[in-house]
Amino acid sequence: MTPRNEDLGAAAGAPVADEHARIERAAAESTAPKSAFARLADSSAGRNSGLVLALVVICAIGLITKGDTFATTDNVWTILRLAAVGGVISVGMTFVIIAGGIDLSVGAIVALASVWATTTGTQDIGTFGIIFTSIVVATACGVINGVLIAYGKVVAFIATLAGLATYRGLAENLSDRKTQSIDTPSGFLDFFGAEPGGIPVLVIMFAVVAVLGWLLLNRTTFGRRTFAIGGNPEAARLAGINVKRQTVMLYALLGFLCGIATIMILARTSAGTSTHGNLYELDAIAAVVIGGTLLSGGRGTIVGTVFGVLIFQTLNNIFTLNNLTTSTQAVAKGLIIVAAVLLQQRVAKTSRS
Template structure:
């Protein structure tokens, strides 16, 4: 037989069952919206970018603590930015392709082929007769052509991006070796080298190019119809098609855009090394994808951030710089980068899961 009892707060309740505490219920109710708001802020682009900035700052602190004055100099900062500029331009283009639901494993090979084609004897002879802009134009056109081939096969040939770009990786690298005859082609035009290795108000031209490409990419993705269509195609291609977007043509244009970025990167690495060779662009596909993922762009498409990609590039470049200054081998660097990539993907999945629940 049950007996009525009086709860600790003075309200009647069933025997052995404590009555609910109104004050506690109000506290929980008040904390729930705050937690949801915090989760929403952390999942927002601003929240993700803030986390990346904190990670970059902590990495710089580690660099100062371990390498001291060798790390904390203006010259070293410019070295980091100069090294980040080439892979950064490729990563900006990769952001668009991944946002559109694709992937490209051939960017490094395209950079190599563009650099070789732009430094052949014939191309340099034309540049000597006219202007070194011919070399720049050649590199960009070759990159765009490779991107067009990738885009047409993916969009209209309906072949998986992984397979298409893997084939382009082998073909472009092989063609670069054939054209260069496995030799390093030296750039003779001093005007080309002096221009791209120069500086404006103390800022290297290569860094300025990276900044301009990043700014153009941000505007294109966030302030134009092209950017909105890219996110729509990556998020749900069928819904994008029903909305009137020409999905196949748009997908092909994303690969062309990435090809142009590879051509620009080829020009930059040509200027930095004064050479064109089939070995340029080694592992660029992995580094660019890693920077994009670290920056917060979803591998499944439909969401991306140029600012995050730029910070992701700076994180990886700064990490390599810290390792180099501390005389740590490249194998250790590779392990650290791999761990960072896995952590970033796991974090993406967790944030995506929370977003779906809310």
């Protein structure tokens, strides 16, 4: 029996009607107000609260395993002093990763700057000369990385990997693989070794860099351009942003902060060596990733990075107090980085869905 026309029309229209209904339901769900918990989880405050909880748990582990040593005031200041150097570099790394880049050469830059500064330091150039040399050398290395990536169109991973080998090699040649101790000017040590109000100057420097980094990232055009490039470089270019110049400036900023970190190391050790900054790139990237910055770029926070630095340095301190080897510490760091990236991917997938 031949079906009637109205039956065929109904059959053909049924899938269309079902699709329309599905689209309307999806639209209603997407516009429906989120719960308070969901809004908190999506906010930066919610993400940072997770980092605070992680830090509290790690501190609890320290109290349980080595409470008599871990909870002392001296140990707390030790953690903060050691966190300061890596923290300054991590702030700069946050900017680069938010823009979709990476820098594997930061440790080698610190080594080269320390060797160069101590080489000139033997010529009695004084406190200003040591500071100036450290910053200029490190910033120049950052500019070279940025130019290779932006104008040479070399992939950031490859360009900075080459920088890692080159800068470390230059440091070894300049120092002949020896530790260069210098008669550090008394004013240099007096300033950077001071503790105004009981707070070490190195910790104050880290705090100042973190605050200025937060302001630069969240309250300036420079920061907005950084997020735009990380989110979509082509769209940023079409919007009128000079992506190449911004990229060079970002790597120059990271180089500058490596110079600040070099000064902090010289204040602690009074020596330059080609082994300074070993694996700093791992610590910086780990802190940034743990802090919630996406390796793919486009999202990140300075506050999260600060917590990431504190988490890793506290872990290192607990490992040291419990006499665990550096190899064990490296394995733990690697596992934590992998876990953080997997968690980021899961969160991003959930956000998209």
